[in-house]
Amino acid sequence: MNENPLVVLARAANDWRTRELSPDVLHDTRRAVLDWFAAMLPGCAEGPSVPLARALDRARGDGRAIAYVTGTAGSARHAALLNGVASHTVEFDDIFRDGGYHPGSPTIAAALAVAQDEGASPEAFHRAVIGGYEVGCRIALALQPSHYRNWHITATVGTIGAAVATAMLKGCGAEGIGNAIAIASSFAGGHQENLQGQGQTKPLHCGHAAEAGVLAGLAAAEGITGSPDSLHAAHGYAAATSDSTGNWDAALQGLGEWTPISRMTFKNHGCCGHIFPTLDGLRAALAKRPFGPDDVARIEVQGYGPTALICDRVRVETTADARFSVQYCVAALLYMGAVRLAAFAPDAMARADMRAFMPKVSVAQDAGIAAAYPARRQARLVITLTTGEVLTHFQPTRKGDPDDPLSDAELFEKYQELATEVLDKDSARHLRETIMSSDRLPGSIPLQFPKHPAA
Structure with a gap:
């Protein structure tokens, strides 16, 4: 590394303020925004955004940014916080595979709130989202995989992505964006126990990242500075949160x-992405040799580190547990045919047949599969039927990853399914059309939630 990585990344984000925006990149950006709304809307009706909105009702401040859980306008920080929480609640937000990072939840929550409050153009909003993804995803590459051992990378690096988007929308040049990165690196937090353990804190990680990123960007826009060595110094952010001062050559x-x-992954299942190769492999095995749950004696899942360390959960008490349980998700796929929102509804969580099936599923780490992580998310399934027949399947990738992407039609289907949890079909379609093809800033008026429990 010959140059300061913070300076290089700030310059790259600043370039996105004026450089040519190709039709392909713009389309990819619109897809990311649509996917963010798909993940965010159901989170307005369940999870911690609802009580948090009540707690912060008198603190929403003045402004034009919309917190969708309440449908009220207020400050950009307030809207970014609540929308960021909502967008990480049902575990459908996008993934930058090689960094193990969900950039959309904090970055788009911040960018949209600031764009609404500033009255920014749709083009400026799109450019800010691209710049926030550029910096956040590349920092994730520099920190991983060791960062993820103790830190929730979407909570930490997401703060920086949100700060970059905010600074860009506030008109900062490379120097100001660099200060936003530096300031945000001191605001970034969120540890693995509140990801893996009990409680409802995990979605709050992303809301906090969005809000703290907005704060960092606003501070930088007013001339507040941070250390230009914040990312790579011996006691800087990378050194404090990973095994080195950062693999910046790979990141850049x-x-x-x-x-x-x-190069985004859009989720095709409503659970932790580390479970996806197992579910995709099970679907492929079923396509080759159909069988039902009663035909299964046991299923051995061989995966990479987080598959075994995070998602091997036979004991499931909450929906958060279920979304991080290979055993529960395998049972849901076999009994319900899909792992979408319905798989985590109260009636599904209470099913005795699915619970009885879960101990048949074991999880182990495979050395070869682990070595390919994080660039490849793979699984090997060994399925033993009650007849004694043994089926094996190696799943080389995940549906939705860049090498097996969701088509526009598949992404629209996912969006429609999730959005109509709270919107009527016409409203959901109108929002989709605005996001994908219009020259208006999406979601700039409060959405009507006829299906929202509080409506």
């Missing part, structure tokens, strides 16, 4: 040649 490789927003 291809800068200017490709941008992360065009």
